[in-house]
Amino acid sequence: MLQLVDTPATLMARVATGDARAFTMLVGELYGPGLRVATRVAGDRGEAEDALQTALTRVWTEAARFDPAKGTVGGWFRRIVVNACLDRRRRLRLVAPLEAAAAVPSDLPDPFASAAANARARRVDAAMAHLNTRQRAAITLFHGEGATMAEVAAALDTTPKAVEGLLARARIDLSRMLASDRPETRDR
Amino acid sequence: MTEPFHNRVAEIIAAYGGDSSRWPDAERETALHVAATSPELTALMAGARALDADLAGWARAPLATMDDAAGRGIAAVARIAMRPARSVARWATGAGLAASLVGLVFLTPARMPSPNASPAPSTPVAAEPAFAQVFTPTLDEEQVL
Numbered sequence A: 001m002l003q004l005v006d007t008p009a010t011l012m013a014r015v016a017t018g019d020a021r022a023f024t025m026l027v028g029e030l031y032g033p034g035l036r037v038a039t040r041v042a043g044d045r046g047e048a049e050d051a052l053q054t055a056l057t058r059v060w061t062e063a064a065r066f067d068p069a070k071g072t073v074g075g076w077f078r079r080i081v082v083n084a085c086l087d088r089r090r091r092l093r094l095v096a097p098l099e100a101a102a103a104v105p106s107d108l109p110d111p112f113a114s115a116a117a118n119a120r121a122r123r124v125d126a127a128m129a130h131l132n133t134r135q136r137a138a139i140t141l142f143h144g145e146g147a148t149m150a151e152v153a154a155a156l157d158t159t160p161k162a163v164e165g166l167l168a169r170a171r172i173d174l175s176r177m178l179a180s181d182r183p184e185t186r187d188r
Numbered sequence B: 001m002t003e004p005f006h007n008r009v010a011e012i013i014a015a016y017g018g019d020s021s022r023w024p025d026a027e028r029e030t031a032l033h034v035a036a037t038s039p040e041l042t043a044l045m046a047g048a049r050a051l052d053a054d055l056a057g058w059a060r061a062p063l064a065t066m067d068d069a070a071g072r073g074i075a076a077v078a079r080i081a082m083r084p085a086r087s088v089a090r091w092a093t094g095a096g097l098a099a100s101l102v103g104l105v106f107l108t109p110a111r112m113p114s115p116n117a118s119p120a121p122s123t124p125v126a127a128e129p130a131f132a133q134v135f136t137p138t139l140d141e142e143q144v145l
Helices: A008-015 A020-042 A045-065 A073-087 A112-128 A133-144 A149-155 A160-179 B003-016 B025-036 B039-060 B064-072 B074-107 B123-135 B139-144
Strands: none
Touching: A008 A020, A008 A045, A008 A073, A020 A045, A020 A073, A020 A133, A020 B074, A045 A073, A045 B074, A073 A133, A073 A149, A112 A160, A112 B039, A133 A149, A133 A160, A133 B039, A149 A160, A160 B003, A160 B039, B003 B025, B003 B039, B025 B039
């Protein structure tokens, strides 16, 4: 029996006609991935939620401007989320000093490896807070979302060459901040 | 291999990391060969892979915020997202009415209304500038959308 499935693209077409039910279903599809990107780019839960809400409002008001020939709904929404975060960059603040992250306890169950990995991820999170917003966006999209260099460039409205520079500077800064507590350097 | 390409491989490692599958297709094969024959680039690769591992762990780590949608409810999030247009429209209508009233107060002494004069258009005309001001996208938004 043929079952009709609402894909993000078909939902988007209905949203463009003002279909509130389709929009709610689309929000269900976009919310999780959008919050993940926004949280990592903004580096702050409150900022991420605000940016995500702004992005969802844009989807509702600008749905008619989505062109499926130019890409997926997810990719289009990711660009809107990143730009909403960049628009708010002047009000962004550091989540926590890098040093403070070491004292944050893991909220995962006890296995040592899992706790260590979680602690390490928090160190990376804290180091990320020291990058500027565009660098964070580039790292989030390239390493967090697996986007290609061209996709990152499109999301940041720049060239792949410029993204290479952004990523290189971000990675150098992250390496420097994280090197101090790598086992092989800490024991020296 | 020429010095410029050696430098280019160093740039690739710095930007893309130590996972060659993510390097530019057109440069990968030659870059891998150059990297394998240069102790300096081999060391750069090792450092890049250490950071790659950190970033991979960071990307896999659960976010504390991911339960937010369940907590607030998708329907509530969607309702809030749909709300501004309606609220702004109401606000614009109210602003238009207020502007019309102010206009009437100032214009009345100068031009006494004749009994046959039709009422001045108020709400829709006055609301348009306010509406446009709220919804005019910035340059950034235009480029994104």
